[in-house]
Amino acid sequence: MSQEKLDAIDNCLFELLELVENFNEIRIKSNKELSSGYFNLAKSKYSLGAGTFTSLSYDKRMTCGAKITCEKEEEKELVQYKLGGEMYEKKVKSSEQKSENESNLKNRNNEEKTEKEETQVEEIKFRNPIYWYGVLVPQSLRSSQKDFKNEVKIKQNLDNEITLHQNTGNLVWDGAYILSKYLYRLKLRDKKCIELGCGTGLVGISAWTYGADVTLTDIEDVIPLVEENVNFNVDKVLKENDNTNDNQLTNNIKLSKDKIRIKTLNWGVENCKELDTFDIVFGSEILYYSKSHKALIETLQHICNKNTLCVFIYKTRNLGEEHFFKLAKEEGFNIEYIDNKKLIEEFQESEYHLIYMKKN
Ligand SMILES: C[S@@+](CC[C@H](N)C(=O)[O-])C[C@H]1O[C@@H](n2cnc3c(N)ncnc32)[C@H](O)[C@@H]1O
CATH class of the missing domain: 1.20.5 (Single alpha-helices involved in coiled-coils or other helix-helix interfaces)
Known part of the structure; x- marks a missing residue:
């Protein structure tokens, strides 16, 4: 194959x-x-x-109150499930409506028909079992x-x-959330940062709000989403800052759109030739694919100098994460595990690990 x-x-x-x-x-x-x-x-x-x-x-009287139908979107080959049926309430309302009709009918002395309607009204009303209890x-x-x-x-x-998530880069992974909440512990102001496999770009955008100069990178397919997220969030933050004129909001950091940029980057020695070295490299949940580890290390070798701090977060999924660290050590990187107590509380007991890596 x-x-x-x-x-x-x-x-x-x-x-x-x-x-x-x-x-x-x-x-x-x-x-x-x-x-x-x-x-x-x-x-x-x-x-x-x-x-x-x-x-x-x-x-x-116990009949189903809701039905789920299944429709296939022809172009996308995706199945969509729709909730049909009335889930009780509307049926009851419509029974009240019918009660009105019923009295009109009575007025017209059409008794035979009214009797039939009455049974129908009762049946609909009793579909909601809650009315069995008075x-x-x-x-x-x-x-x-x-x-x-x-x-x-x-x-x-x-x-x-x-079915919306057709590739791994189009949702915010927990790692990105945890790392974004950790960033306040790092000195990011005016630091030259890069995020590898940024996905939605949460970590990079958050680093930018701390005054970092950020380059967000991912494979080509993911880039339109990163662009959309950066434009939306960066414009929003800048607008809010302008409106409030409150420098304390950003600790007197001057934010500007030219301090955040997006670049297509598929890891590997061939693709990072144009890249310079960085002060900080971020990577959230990018170790899950062991076939990419070698290419990732090649990229790190190129963009890191002895002062570069790599901050990675990953979850133990037993998908060969250890293979990455073995390779990194062989390639001259030191690995330091950060105490989970420093992560946001809800993830302190989790399988998530935050690591710092530096070239020897
Ligand atoms: C699990 S997602 C994590 C996304 C984001 N960092 C987060 O935590 O929300 C992994 C990301 O790595 C990117 N990725 C995987 N292999 C890559 C490669 N060889 N080069 C560049 N990016 C890659 C994927 O496109 C995806 O956006």
């Missing part, structure tokens, strides 16, 4: 891993709604008395229903959301 094909298979695998991660996040949200739903249901059961909600409560429905039962309904919506979004 050709190298090209092998690389394509590897890329598919990484896309798959990303989808799995997104899937898990959504599943956690969904489970949260489900457990909250069951908890509220248990509370209702407690307040209404044992035996209120048993399988005997369910009868033939007028004084406990709040926890309503909350429980709300949680279960939210859960259905989350499931519906599940597939639609994850």
